Amino acid sequence: MRKPDGKIVLLGDMNVGKTSLLQRYMERRFADTVSTVGGAFYLKQWGSYNISIWDTAGREQFHGLGSMYCRGATAIILTYDVNHPQTLVELEDRFLGLTDTANTDCLYAIVGNKVDLSEEGASENWEKEGHSSGPVGGGCVSPKVSKQVRLEEAVALYKKILKYKMLDEKDMPAAEQMCFETSAKTGHNVDLLFETLFDLVVPVILRHRAQGPPQTVDISRYKPPGPAKSGCCA
Amino acid sequence: MSTKAFTLVSAVEPELLMGDKERVNIECVECCGKNLYVGTSDGSIHHFLLEEQPLPAGTAAFTATRQRHRHLGFRKPVTELRAASALHRLLVLCDCSITLVHMRSLEPVPSGARIKGAVALALNENPVSGDPFCVEVCIISVKRRTVQVFMVYEDRVQIVREVSTPEQPLAVAVDGYFLCLALTTQYIILNYHTGVAQDLFPYCGEEKHPIVKRIGRQEFLLAGPGGLGMFATVAGISQRAPVHWSENVIGAAICFPYVLALDDEFITVHSMLDQQQKQTLPFKEGHILQDFEGRVIVATSKGVYILVPLPLEKQIQDLLSSHRVEEALVLAKGARRNIPKEKFQVMYRRVLQQAGFIHFAQLQFLEAKELFRSGQLDVRELISLYPFLLPTSSSFTRSHPPLHEYADLNQLTQGDQEKVAKCKHFLMSYLNEVRSTEVANGYKEEVDTALLKLYAEADHDSLLDLLVTENACLLTDSAAWLEKHKKYFALGLLYHYNGQDAAAVQLWVNIVNGDLHDATRADLYEYVVDFLTCSSDQALVWKYANWALQRSEELGVQVFTKRPLEEQQNSFNPDDILICLKKYPSALVRYLEHLVMDRKLQREEYHTHLAILYLDEVLQRRPGAGGKDADLTETQAKLRRLLQKSDSYRVHFLMERVQGAGLPMERAILHGKLEEHEKALHTLVHELRDFPAAEDYCLWRSEGRGPAYRQRLFHTLLALYLGPSPSAPSPSTPELAVAAVDLLNHHAAEFDAAQVLQLLPGTWSVQLLCPFLTGAMRDSIHSRRTAQVALGLAKSENLIYQYDKMKLKGSAIRLSDTRLCQRCHSPFCEPAFVRCPDGGLVHTHCAASRRADSSSSSPGART
Ligand SMILES: Nc1nc2c(ncn2[C@@H]2O[C@H](COP(=O)(O)OP(=O)(O)OP(=O)(O)O)[C@@H](O)[C@H]2O)c(=O)[nH]1
Numbered sequence A: 001m002r003k004p005d006g007k008i009v010l011l012g013d014m015n016v017g018k019t020s021l022l023q024r025y026m027e028r029r030f031a032d033t034v035s036t037v038g039g040a041f042y043l044k045q046w047g048s049y050n051i052s053i054w055d056t057a058g059r060e061q062f063h064g065l066g067s068m069y070c071r072g073a074t075a076i077i078l079t080y081d082v083n084h085p086q087t088l089v090e091l092e093d094r095f096l097g098l099t100d101t102a103n104t105d106c107l108y109a110i111v112g113n114k115v116d117l118s119e120e121g122a123s124e125n126w127e128k129e130g131h132s133s134g135p136v137g138g139g140c141v142s143p144k145v146s147k148q149v150r151l152e153e154a155v156a157l158y159k160k161i162l163k164y165k166m167l168d169e170k171d172m173p174a175a176e177q178m179c180f181e182t183s184a185k186t187g188h189n190v191d192l193l194f195e196t197l198f199d200l201v202v203p204v205i206l207r208h209r210a211q212g213p214p215q216t217v218d219i220s221r222y223k224p225p226g227p228a229k230s231g232c233c234a
Numbered sequence B: 001m002s003t004k005a006f007t008l009v010s011a012v013e014p015e016l017l018m019g020d021k022e023r024v025n026i027e028c029v030e031c032c033g034k035n036l037y038v039g040t041s042d043g044s045i046h047h048f049l050l051e052e053q054p055l056p057a058g059t060a061a062f063t064a065t066r067q068r069h070r071h072l073g074f075r076k077p078v079t080e081l082r083a084a085s086a087l088h089r090l091l092v093l094c095d096c097s098i099t100l101v102h103m104r105s106l107e108p109v110p111s112g113a114r115i116k117g118a119v120a121l122a123l124n125e126n127p128v129s130g131d132p133f134c135v136e137v138c139i140i141s142v143k144r145r146t147v148q149v150f151m152v153y154e155d156r157v158q159i160v161r162e163v164s165t166p167e168q169p170l171a172v173a174v175d176g177y178f179l180c181l182a183l184t185t186q187y188i189i190l191n192y193h194t195g196v197a198q199d200l201f202p203y204c205g206e207e208k209h210p211i212v213k214r215i216g217r218q219e220f221l222l223a224g225p226g227g228l229g230m231f232a233t234v235a236g237i238s239q240r241a242p243v244h245w246s247e248n249v250i251g252a253a254i255c256f257p258y259v260l261a262l263d264d265e266f267i268t269v270h271s272m273l274d275q276q277q278k279q280t281l282p283f284k285e286g287h288i289l290q291d292f293e294g295r296v297i298v299a300t301s302k303g304v305y306i307l308v309p310l311p312l313e314k315q316i317q318d319l320l321s322s323h324r325v326e327e328a329l330v331l332a333k334g335a336r337r338n339i340p341k342e343k344f345q346v347m348y349r350r351v352l353q354q355a356g357f358i359h360f361a362q363l364q365f366l367e368a369k370e371l372f373r374s375g376q377l378d379v380r381e382l383i384s385l386y387p388f389l390l391p392t393s394s395s396f397t398r399s400h401p402p403l404h405e406y407a408d409l410n411q412l413t414q415g416d417q418e419k420v421a422k423c424k425h426f427l428m429s430y431l432n433e434v435r436s437t438e439v440a441n442g443y444k445e446e447v448d449t450a451l452l453k454l455y456a457e458a459d460h461d462s463l464l465d466l467l468v469t470e471n472a473c474l475l476t477d478s479a480a481w482l483e484k485h486k487k488y489f490a491l492g493l494l495y496h497y498n499g500q501d502a503a504a505v506q507l508w509v510n511i512v513n514g515d516l517h518d519a520t521r522a523d524l525y526e527y528v529v530d531f532l533t534c535s536s537d538q539a540l541v542w543k544y545a546n547w548a549l550q551r552s553e554e555l556g557v558q559v560f561t562k563r564p565l566e567e568q569q570n571s572f573n574p575d576d577i578l579i580c581l582k583k584y585p586s587a588l589v590r591y592l593e594h595l596v597m598d599r600k601l602q603r604e605e606y607h608t609h610l611a612i613l614y615l616d617e618v619l620q621r622r623p624g625a626g627g628k629d630a631d632l633t634e635t636q637a638k639l640r641r642l643l644q645k646s647d648s649y650r651v652h653f654l655m656e657r658v659q660g661a662g663l664p665m666e667r668a669i670l671h672g673k674l675e676e677h678e679k680a681l682h683t684l685v686h687e688l689r690d691f692p693a694a695e696d697y698c699l700w701r702s703e704g705r706g707p708a709y710r711q712r713l714f715h716t717l718l719a720l721y722l723g724p725s726p727s728a729p730s731p732s733t734p735e736l737a738v739a740a741v742d743l744l745n746h747h748a749a750e751f752d753a754a755q756v757l758q759l760l761p762g763t764w765s766v767q768l769l770c771p772f773l774t775g776a777m778r779d780s781i782h783s784r785r786t787a788q789v790a791l792g793l794a795k796s797e798n799l800i801y802q803y804d805k806m807k808l809k810g811s812a813i814r815l816s817d818t819r820l821c822q823r824c825h826s827p828f829c830e831p832a833f834v835r836c837p838d839g840g841l842v843h844t845h846c847a848a849s850r851r852a853d854s855s856s857s858s859p860g861a862r863t
């Protein structure tokens, strides 16, 4: 198995559609999924690079695995469900902490999925009518509801993340470029999401090749000065 | 869906092990080569020798024969056993102490070396010391939160490191300097050399039995939350997706490419390649599952069993036969590391091919093609599926064991014609793609012949392309097939490609004649003519020349006229051809034209013959004049052109024919050829009254001659115009006078004006001849002026010479008594002398004698 050149990790609460997004992109289809157990990964050939994409489990039970999956990540996709504001809150409260093991120059994308479920142009209406209308309570039974999370909130989170990571906004891709609203069901923005990331990941891979990964200690390579090995015939 | 990857066989029956001691339980096992050790709850070690008997189905049976057994003298169970075969030692953990015993005798080493205070141990299978007579052992110490690393030699042990851990360790595995530890709340990787620790993930090891298992270089398998089997490298990274076990796993083992796990009721088998569960074996009361150098052993508290892996190839074949192509490929590819390269390639290629046929049978041609390509399928395997496509001469036999289960396409499609057509279409495109690649190397004949057959059957246009380009179609096979499908034109191409032009042409001729039916080419006759034209086979051309000419003289004659020139020059004899063409008059004309005009042959016969043929036609057609005027004038024009241009025909002979035939123009030309200009012009002027023709005649005949000749001709013409007409002896008719005027005015330069003026009747006005006269005047003035210029120039040239002469004569020469002749050195007695160019003076006679001297001496001097 060839070692991948870069790693992208999908994080986010259960049921937001991480597996569906990946399946839509890799297999060009939308089919029923079961809640992910543990994690799964895909290898994507992008140009001459092999990029591994990890799909993690959003279930609380597997939360502890997140840090390990994120270790050495080149990019992380934080996913929420545009119809469930809580899933965006969880990104900050529960998932952001897991990304501490990622590379210090890790890229972040924030993805609001399932836009197909909210009304066409719902966000505009919402803005015009102020914050009063929209079936906020009562669960999401009706097939078309107003979008509950505005893109601006994702943008705000993105900026917050950069602050939290002490990254300079100037050095990182703009929030507008890194916040997506997608639908795994219709495929809306899915290719854009992944391919934008791949394109951003490649220069990072090249930079790492040139300089070595920034501030990650590769303990596996460490060879202490020990007694010289004696050849078997000696 | 399940695979059968392992079979469970008994290794040591409970009776053999414990006999009737019911209270005694198995605590641990170790297997090293043929040696099987069992540690029991009563503090004993049992040694067995395992014999393996392979069974035909790919499994094996084991018989264990009891060797020694030894009680260690503690009333405590033996908790772990580890063999260090290089040292011939067995490490026995019992009562928190690791004892070294001999592998055979099971006697403790005399030195009594042991490691005290250990609750668990792990051997480093990737040792750092490099000393082959030393094993590295890591133990979890009875001391709180402590692990220790030891070097164990034959009869001594040495502690190398003690490391304290953040929490109490519960399980450990080692790889190089890396310890993978299960602590009370999490797993960590600890580099005992540097002390650097890396968290892996949280796990409550006190609630659930942790598993830490080294699975290969720098990689561990860990029991994770929710019954996951997690993979982690020493860098703290997961490189494989987890496998999903049940919540209560007891033990795990690796047997590439499988991960086996044991729980209360089952042994489950997952593939590391795709993380899928592949097999479940019911197994109750198991409590040990371990692998020892590839051998997987599972034990209850009473008996020991072995999980015998089915040979990989058998597993792959099983997957393939249940059409699980993807899995089979993953498994096959995964075996790369475990099989020698050569063997792997053969195996993998075969699997790819088989997989290709499975896709093929499901009409998934894209996938099939890719697999055939990557599996480097012998293309004949595929062709042989299609009845009758392989040449009868092919010695091909399908590979054994077969790559698929189908006898032929009919069986595969169960006679569904639509499917058959799709398969054929696929083969067509596949063969067409591969025929120029290395896939076809060595099988070009099979490929091209099959392709030909498919094309012919499907009435595909590419059939002809195939046959007219380089191909390796086998003649007999292809010919029979083409005949069967009535592709006679193509058959001809095939014959031609194989150098049998005669057969090819015969076929085509039969088609043209309607004896065979094949509408491939509507213009087949033209094609055959072209073909013969290009054929270098003279006999063939002669054989079909008559046929070609009979159908169309115009086109047929091309077999002679359109041949490449070089070839004509040295093969076909024009005389033979002329004989052949006797029966085909227009072909004959064409051919002669070709000889005379295109090839510019100067043989008199050809020219005369052609002229006669033209003449005959002109004469023949003339009586019934009216209808084919255009044709007639065309022939006549050709005749005239020939008579004018050619110098090779027999003029007198033609003259005889033309005379009295009412062809004055032709006669005029012939007169011209004989230099009988007066007669010629007379005919033109008086018979034909074609004055422009007369003028042209003058120009034509004077071509390439001097101006005097031309003047003579024009004067002759003028004289004719001005002279008496033969028909009416009266002075020149007005018509002729006008012609004369025109002639003079148009060709002023061709006349000697002075002569002309004498001829002209005095009655003509100057006005009438104005252009002529102006021309003549200008001419004469021009020549006068030119002459004057020449004269002036000559004079000035003369002057220059005079000047030179004067210069030379310039100074006076004084002749006195003192002046001596340069030659005879005597004084001048007369006033006459000669002055040499160098200024010296000599006597006239001396000069004369010197000239004589020098001319007589010079030959001598020159020698
Ligand atoms: N309408 C709609 N449904 C979606 C979309 N994406 C996912 N779903 C559905 O949401 C449910 C959860 O999707 P998953 O992709 O399994 O979610 P997940 O994030 O992988 O969940 P975990 O694996 O448990 O973390 C499934 O029933 C999907 O069919 C989307 O874009 N639109």
Ligand SMILES: [Mg+2]
Pocket: A018, A019, A020, A033, A034, A035, A036, A055, A056, A057, A058
């Ligand atoms: Mg999922």
